[in-house]
Amino acid sequence: MKKNLETLCVQAGWTPKKGESRVLPIYQSTTFKYETSEQMARLFDLEDEGYFYTRLANPTNDAVAAKINALEGGVGCVLTSSGQAANFYAIFNICGAGDHFITSNTIYGGTYNLFGVTLKKLGIECTFIDPDWDDERIEAEFRPNTKCFFGETISNPGGNVFDIERFAKMAHRHGVPLIVDNTFATPINCRPFEWGCDIVTHSTTKYMDGHATQVGGAVIDSGNFDWEAHADKFQGLTSPDESYHGLTYTKTFGKKAYITKLVTQLMRDLGSIPSPHNAFLLNLGLETLHLRMPRHCENAQRVAEWLEKNEKVAWVNYCGLKGNKYYDLAQKYLPNGSCGVIAFGLKGSKEEAIRFMDNLDFICIVTHVADARTCVLHPASHTHRQLSDEQLLEAGVRPDLIRLSVGIENCDDIIADLEQAMKKM
């Protein structure tokens, strides 16, 4: 029976059989028992499905992955120990030394650093493009060794909306998949596969969890990209893997080739899995995602409109505001709301902005975003402080940018807290 998103949030992933726990159990076990050596050997050869070691698969983690997969509409999902690990795995699954990929430059600072610094050390080169450039200018950046294109549905912290359909078509014209980090929108507000995206990633640390209790990530495969049609580019998927006795992922796993390789090869060798307990906490968050997201969006819309009218505020970037540069794209991709994150700048010096944040009452300064509790951060002096001023501007982060993550409290109280802190500036 086809179910709606709200039902999937509550029900997907775990369907107990007679006498089993109604609530998803935590299989806090590294290992699983078999009757014969032969049974275990078949698992190692990928000839049978089953659990043998939690680094590769665990029933609790798998149930939560199945829920996220159902929400995004993919063929398979893998949970990772963080959003950083998810983005690393998503790229590294198809890129190796000597390869290149293209990314939007308006992405989370940690991802920017991962792509521009750490992957470079592994011999993977990345070109940062401005999504506002015209097609011709961006297409000129594709090279014969380009393996994918990357962007964030709603960028952190700038709040720019990524034109998924445009970049999916562009990536496909060059025979490569589009990978989209859908953390801020969540599948409640946008399902990138419906717009031609091939792989979705998440930092589940954010809205999916929603209560700031676990750090986690996810990679979801649409199953739509035709790796065989570009077999020379993606030999890791289309030619024999000697570490599995010459098995070829596309031949053995078809539409699930990418996600199966990610688990059986990358997780086996690198092992960034979440603990089953963390997956359990994530599942509790997912059960109310469909209730929380509309409330985040409703509150953020009101707060953004209030900020826009406030004389102490220099500028506001929230794609739900009419007149915002991304309003039209938001109407297309995020018709039911975007997220609770607003970027804005205050008139006056950086010190005034810091004083404003220090004067807030229940709105806390935390290195976090997309949580039920309203919180605030100054990226230039916190999350993005490793970037130069030039890189900050390239990443859409103005030095005066304050990132306000609007929670699900009473909106009158949120506005009252902002107001009293501004009065003390």
Ligand SMILES: Cc1ncc(COP(=O)(O)O)c(C=O)c1O
């Ligand atoms: C859009 C986005 N992607 C990825 C990450 C990294 O996720 P994590 O902190 O779970 O490693 C973040 C973290 O803020 C993020 O905002």
